[in-house]
Structures are given as structure tokens and as C-alpha cells.
Amino acid sequence: MITATASTLTMNEDIFKQLRDFIYEKTGIYVPDNKKYFLENRLSRIVKEKNFRGYEDYLHFLKYSAQRNDIARLFDAITTNETFFFREPQQFEVFSNNLVPQIIKENVQMGRKDIKIWSAACSTGEEPYTIGMILLEKTELVSIRKEIYASDISESVLMSARKAMYGNYSVRNIPPQYMAKYFKDSGGIYVLSDIVKSMVKFMNINLIEEKEVKQLKGIDVVFCRNVLIYFDDKAKKKAVSLIYDVLRPKGYLFVGTSESLHNITRAFRPTVINKVVVYQKV
Numbered sequence: 001m002i003t004a005t006a007s008t009l010t011m012n013e014d015i016f017k018q019l020r021d022f023i024y025e026k027t028g029i030y031v032p033d034n035k036k037y038f039l040e041n042r043l044s045r046i047v048k049e050k051n052f053r054g055y056e057d058y059l060h061f062l063k064y065s066a067q068r069n070d071i072a073r074l075f076d077a078i079t080t081n082e083t084f085f086f087r088e089p090q091q092f093e094v095f096s097n098n099l100v101p102q103i104i105k106e107n108v109q110m111g112r113k114d115i116k117i118w119s120a121a122c123s124t125g126e127e128p129y130t131i132g133m134i135l136l137e138k139t140e141l142v143s144i145r146k147e148i149y150a151s152d153i154s155e156s157v158l159m160s161a162r163k164a165m166y167g168n169y170s171v172r173n174i175p176p177q178y179m180a181k182y183f184k185d186s187g188g189i190y191v192l193s194d195i196v197k198s199m200v201k202f203m204n205i206n207l208i209e210e211k212e213v214k215q216l217k218g219i220d221v222v223f224c225r226n227v228l229i230y231f232d233d234k235a236k237k238k239a240v241s242l243i244y245d246v247l248r249p250k251g252y253l254f255v256g257t258s259e260s261l262h263n264i265t266r267a268f269r270p271t272v273i274n275k276v277v278v279y280q281k282v
Contacts (some may be wrong), residue, residue: 009044011036011055019043019059023078026071027153028208028235031078042077072155074206079154079230083123083168085130086173088225088257093175094276095221096134100254103220104144106250114145118219120207120243121227122150125161125200126170129192132199133178149216151205159203164192208235213242220248226256228264236264244268244281253279 011212019039022033031039043058052058062074086092088089103115115135119128128150135146152158171190183190205212207227222243228236243253244267253268255261261268261279268279 004104009040009047009054011040015055015059019055019062022059022062022234023074024235027075027078027206028232029078029230029241030232030235039078043074046073046077063250069155076154076156079157082226083126084170084173085126086175087127087130089173090274090276091223091225091254091257092130092134094273094278095131095254096138099221099278100135100138100141100271104141105253107220114147115141116147116219116221116248117149118216118222119148119150119200120205120222120224121131122158122161122202123154123168124157124166125150125164125181126166127223127225128161128200129164129196133182134195135199136182136196137178146199148200149203149219150200151203153206160202161200161202162197164197166190166192207239207242210242211257213246215246216246218248219246219251221252222247222256223254225254226259228255228259233264240265241267247281249281251281253281255279 013036016036016039024030040055043055047055047058050058050061052061062070067076100115107114117128117131117135119131120264121130129150132146132148135141135148150161152161165186167189171183174183179190182193182196184193203215206212207224208231224239224243228239231239240253240261244265249254253261257276260277261270267282269282271278271280
């Protein structure tokens with residue numbers, strides 16, 4: 001087979017549209033017409049490594065020969081994993097100061113002594129570990145079982161999340177008291193404490209795959225932030241509907257501060273708490 005070179009790695013419009021449709025079908029991620037260069041750049045390394053003659057061969061491979069790890073590598077290549085600890089801190093303040101006390105009160109009244117949180121699209125783990133530290137700092141939760149689930153479609157970022165070792169960029173917004181208590185500086189690499197790591201269960205979940213999402217149930221709060229922006233309206237509606245199903249009655253959903261469910265669903269009631277929009281299951 002001919003080894004692909006830089007000059008051969010151009011993607012014609014037909015193959016672009018077929019690859020885009022394949023990615024959309026599998027992930028819900030929509031690549032717009034003006035992002036052909038994005039797919040070329042992100043996928044060229046795989047095409048070269050596997051000695052495909054071009055993107056057409058790669059598409060054929062994905063459709064007819066690829067194994068689960070090959071599809072996972074495609075997901076890794078096209079997803080963006082920009083994240084850090086305490087991102088959008090106002091949401092965490094509302095979560096900690098307003099939602100958690102209310103949830104615990106309601107759960108105890110129903111005979112539940114637990115709280116279940118799901119970080120959907122958790123990337124390299126900063127979000128669920130932030131949630132873990134916040135819950136550990138709340139002394140009133142000592143006797144409450146804390147379950148944190150964290151999921152992503154990319155296996156490589158989940159592997160990184162499980163290691164829980166971070167650079168300066170990821171930790172730059174962590175309050176000093178949290179840094180001192182939960183991290184060890186190992187030559188500029190910040191290693192998270194085992195007590196926080198042990199709180200989080202990582203899972204590979206595709207947000208538009210019903211059987212994968214429904215592994216979870218009775219969730220009190222879902223953080224699904226800065227991921228729906230990559231979906232078109234149809235995929236957004238499916239993902240939000242599946243999230244709705246795994247939330248307990250009156251459960252809560254956070255999306256990114258720049259996102260809205262306004263034209264996506266009426267199944268959640270938007271509530272503003274301290275200038276933060278929180279969506280509650282109707």
C-alpha cells in the first residue's frame with residue numbers, strides 16, 4: 001500500500017461529507033462545511049500512521065474494518081479537551097451553597113443518605129475532582145454517601161483523568177487552601193490526593209447512546225458544560241432527553257455559562273440563583 005504523504009492528504013468534498021456524517025452518526029458532533037481543514041488536520045496523523053492512501057481509505061476502514069479502539073481514536077482526534085479546575089466558579093458556588101443543602105434535605109426526607117453527581121464530558125478530570133473537593137469541604141456531609149460519576153467519549157482523556165496529575169495551567173484557579181490540602185507538588189506536576197481520586201468513578205459514555213447513558217440513574221446534579229456546543233439541535237435534544245431520564249425528580253442540570261437550552265427543551269425549568277442559570281427537571 002502506498003504511504004500517504006503531505007501532498008496526498010487532501011480531502012475532497014464528497015469524502016468530507018461522508019466522514020462528517022459518520023462522525024455525526026456516532027457522536028452527535030456536527031462538523032460544519034467550513035471546517036474541512038479541521039478534519040484534515042486532526043485525522044492526517046492517523047492516515048499516515050496506518051499507511052492509508054488517503055481519507056477515502058480511512059473512511060472505508062472505519063465503516064467496515066475498524067475495532068472499538070479505532071473508533072475511540074477517531075473520537076480522541078476530533079474532540080477538544082480544554083478544561084481546568086474551578087472553571088466557571090460561580091456555578092460551583094451555587095452548587096455548593098444552594099443546591100447541595102437543598103438536595104440533602106430532600107433526600108433525607110425520602111430516606112436517602114446520599115448525593116449523586118454526574119460530570120458528563122469530564123475530559124481529563126478537573127471538573128469531577130473539583131466537585132469532589134467541594135463536597136469534602138462540607139462538614140455537614142460527613143455521614144452522607146458521596147457518589148461522583150465522570151464520563152467522556154475519549155478513552156485517552158479518561159486514562160489521563162485516572163492518573164490525576166496536572167500542570168500549572170490546570171491548577172491555576174484552585175484556591176490556596178485546596179492546593180495545600182489536596183495536592184502534592186512533584187517538580188511542577190501537581191498530584192491529586194487519593195482521598196479525592198477515590199470519590200470519582202470514570203466511565204466511557206457517549207451522550208447520544210441511550211444504553212450507555214442509562215447505566216446511570218437517580219442522579220441529583222448533572223454538569224454537562226461546554227459540550228453541547230459541538231452538537232446540532234437534533235443531537236442536543238437527544239442528549240438532553242437522555243440526561244433528563246437519569247436525573248431524579250427535580251434534579252438539576254448545569255450547562256456552560258455561554259450555553260442555553262432555550263430552543264432545545266421545555267422539560268427543564270431555568271432558575272436564576274445569584275445570577276447563575278440552573279436547569280431543574282420539571
